[in-house]
Amino acid sequence: MTDRSTSSPSTPAASRASKRATMRRHDREILALALPAFGALVAEPLFLMVDSAIVGHLGTPELAGLGVAAALLQTGVNVFVFLAYATTAAVARRVGADDLPAAIRQGMDGIWLALLLGAGVVAVVLPSAPALVDVFGASATAAPHAVTYLRISSLGIPAMLVVLAATGVLRGLQDTRTPLYVAVGGFTANGALNVLLVYGFGFGIAGSAWGTVLAQCGMAAVYLFVVVRGARRHGASLRPDVAGIRACAQAGAPLLIRTLSLRAVLMIATAVAARLGDADVAAHQIALALWSLLAFALDAIAIAGQAIIGRFLGAGDEAGARTICRRMVQWGVASGVALGVLVAVARPVFMPLFTSDSAVIDQLTPALLVVALTQPIAGVVFVLDGVLMGAGDGPYLAGAMLVTLAVFAPVALLVPVLGGGLAELWWTVAGLMMSVRLVTLWARARSGRWVVTGAVRA
Numbered sequence: 371m372t373d374r375s376t377s378s379p380s381t382p383a384a385s386r387a388s389k390r391a392t393m394r395r396h397d398r399e400i401l402a403l404a405l406p407a408f409g410a411l412v413a414e415p416l417f418l419m420v421d422s423a424i425v426g427h428l429g430t431p432e433l434a435g436l437g438v439a440a441a442l443l444q445t446g447v448n449v450f451v452f453l454a455y456a457t458t459a460a461v462a463r464r465v466g467a468d469d470l471p472a473a474i475r476q477g478m479d480g481i482w483l484a485l486l487l488g489a490g491v492v493a494v495v496l497p498s499a500p501a502l503v504d505v506f507g508a509s510a511t512a513a514p515h516a517v518t519y520l521r522i523s524s525l526g527i528p529a530m531l532v533v534l535a536a537t538g539v540l541r542g543l544q545d546t547r548t549p550l551y552v553a554v555g556g557f558t559a560n561g562a563l564n565v566l567l568v569y570g571f572g573f574g575i576a577g578s579a580w581g582t583v584l585a586q587c588g589m590a591a592v593y594l595f596v597v598v599r600g601a602r603r604h605g606a607s608l609r610p611d612v613a614g615i616r617a618c619a620q621a622g623a624p625l626l627i628r629t630l631s632l633r634a635v636l637m638i639a640t641a642v643a644a645r646l647g648d649a650d651v652a653a654h655q656i657a658l659a660l661w662s663l664l665a666f667a668l669d670a671i672a673i674a675g676q677a678i679i680g681r682f683l684g685a686g687d688e689a690g691a692r693t694i695c696r697r698m699v700q701w702g703v704a705s706g707v708a709l710g711v712l713v714a715v716a717r718p719v720f721m722p723l724f725t726s727d728s729a730v731i732d733q734l735t736p737a738l739l740v741v742a743l744t745q746p747i748a749g750v751v752f753v754l755d756g757v758l759m760g761a762g763d764g765p766y767l768a769g770a771m772l773v774t775l776a777v778f779a780p781v782a783l784l785v786p787v788l789g790g791g792l793a794e795l796w797w798t799v800a801g802l803m804m805s806v807r808l809v810t811l812w813a814r815a816r817s818g819r820w821v822v823t824g825a826v827r828a
Contacts, residue, residue: 396697400674406546408670410537410553412663417582420561424568425578432575435515438508443523446491447530449633452625452764453484454538458676459762460621460826461542466684467825474606477539477597479614483622484535486615488528495524515575522579529583529590536593541677543600552592560585624764631771635778639799642782643792649727650792653734656724657796661741664709668749671701672756679760686823691761695815698753706749713742736793744800747808754811761820762827770810778803 421440426433457480464473495502503516537549563584567577601608636658643654675698682691713720717738721731758767782798785791814820 392693393697396694397701399678400671400698400701403541403544403546403674403677404670406550407541407673408667410546410549411666411670411673417557417560417585420557420564421578421582424561424564425575428568428574431509431511432515434509434512435517435575436519436578438503438506438512438516439519439523441506442495442502442520443527445633446495446524447527447534449626449629450484450487450531451534451629452622453480453487453531453534454541455625455676455759456480456618456622456762456764457535457538458541458673459680459760460618461539462544462677462680462760463684463762463827464825465543466681466687468685469825470600471604471606472825473542474539474597474601474604475611475614476618477536477542478601478606478608479611479618480535480538481532481594481597482610483615483618484531485528488531491527491531492524495527496521499524519575519579522576523582526583526586529586532590533586533593536590536597539597540593541673542680544677544681546673546677548596552589555592556585556589559588621762621764624768625759627768628764628771631768631775634775635799635803638779638782639795642785642795645786646792646795649729650733650795652725652727652730653737653792654795656721656730656734657737657741657792659724660713660720660738661800664713664741664745664748665752667709668702668705668752669756671698671705671749672752672759674698675753675756676760679757680762683761683821683823683827684825688821688823691821692818695757698757699750699815702749702751702753703746704749706746709749710742710745713738713745717742733792737796740793740796740800744804747804748800751804751807751811754815755807758811758814758820761822763814763820766814766820770807770814773810774803774806777806 421436422433425436457477460476460480461473464470464476499517499520500513503513503520506516508516533552540546540548560582563581564578567573567581568575569577571577573580598608600606640651640654640658643651646654675694678694678698679691682694717735721734721738725731725734755767778798781802782795785795785798
């Protein structure tokens with residue numbers, strides 16, 4: 371017979387030990403997904419950095435043309451980032467439901483949608499490239515180079531969108547290592563091809579564009595090989611399914627609205643900074659570049675959240691989904707604090723790398739302090755964004771971002787009217803905008819309405 375007097379006191383301790391073991395398991399899983407995801411996210415912007423470094427030696431008009439074309443291309447591709455996000459959530463649910471053939475089938479629908487959207491974008495960009503470049507106000511010397519780069523690079527857009535969708539497939543399958551390897555390989559190939567075509571064959575800026583297109587097509591080919599191999603292994607159909615493609619588009623539409631709203635926030639912020647003066651807009655661009663880099667680190671945790679939450683909900687594990695949500699919020703806070711301290715401490719080293727203009731540094735210093743102080747808020751926002759994406763809660767995310775835009779826009783536009791400067795503008799971006807997002811996302815997380823289980827979100 372068990373001695374109850376000795377066994378009872380050990381129960382709370384055993385319970386605490388079990389909880390600690392569960393948290394350690396969750397931590398290992400988050401790290402295993404987030405670290406490779408961060409590497410892949412950082413590798414992608416390096417494409418443009420390599421192009422800029424190589425084209426910059428051709429001349430200022432070529433570099434200016436690249437800048438205009440790259441901005442257009444990034445906008446045209448980034449609005450379709452839902453191909454990765456929506457696919458991750460949908461595939462992860464099927465994985466949680468232990469239905470790998472359906473998971474891969476779901477992923478193939480996303481890839482077919484990416485190809486259709488890519489073909490549509492190319493059909494628009496090729497004939498309208500001169501008009502698009504003109505809208506951006508490119509100079510007479512830079513415009514021809516921008517048109518050349520834009521037209522050639524647009525041929526790689528279908529491949530870029532396939533990469534987004536296929537990345538979502540692999541993330542949903544709980545694999546973030548393969549995207550990292552592909553991103554590093556693509557970055558390396560892009561650099562080598564750019565040097566060869568620009569200088570070896572003397573193709574100029576056209577060579578840079580072709581090198582990037584070839585690298586992107588190579589990445590897409592590797593992804594397709596991996597996904598097709600998995601489909602054949604599990605007996606999943608590779609043929610396009612109209613109903614499945616339509617479902618992917620419907621799931622992605624709210625995330626498209628969310629992305630466009632967020633892009634509008636950033637565009638308004640840049641427009642306001644331009645009205646403040648040259649030193650302000652220059653400092654704003656530096657602060658925005660740093661903020662974007664920090665976002666990559668926090669987004670890596672969000673990507674882990676998408677994959678893990680989708681899997682738990684697909685498996686019908688409500689308690690597990692809530693537990694991992696709470697743990698990831700803790701990760702978001704800790705990561706935000708660490709990044710904020712890093713920014714505050716590294717400011718004296720960071721700023722001279724970008725400018726030696728004392729007027730720009732004077733405006734940049736308080737803006738970076740705002741960025742540092744608000745990183746814990748950003749950490750929670752990114753995590754909850756990833757959790758709700760993983761739950762397939764796109765309509766709520768779209769509505770919340772529209773509310774955020776409605777609150778942010780009038781306040782930001784009043785900054786120059788009321789005599790504010792760049793620091794006040796960044797309080798509206800990193801403070802007000804992110805705080806509104808925190809309130810809306812936190813309210814949804816606390817409500818529990820995002821917890822919808824099953825292989826498909828009803």
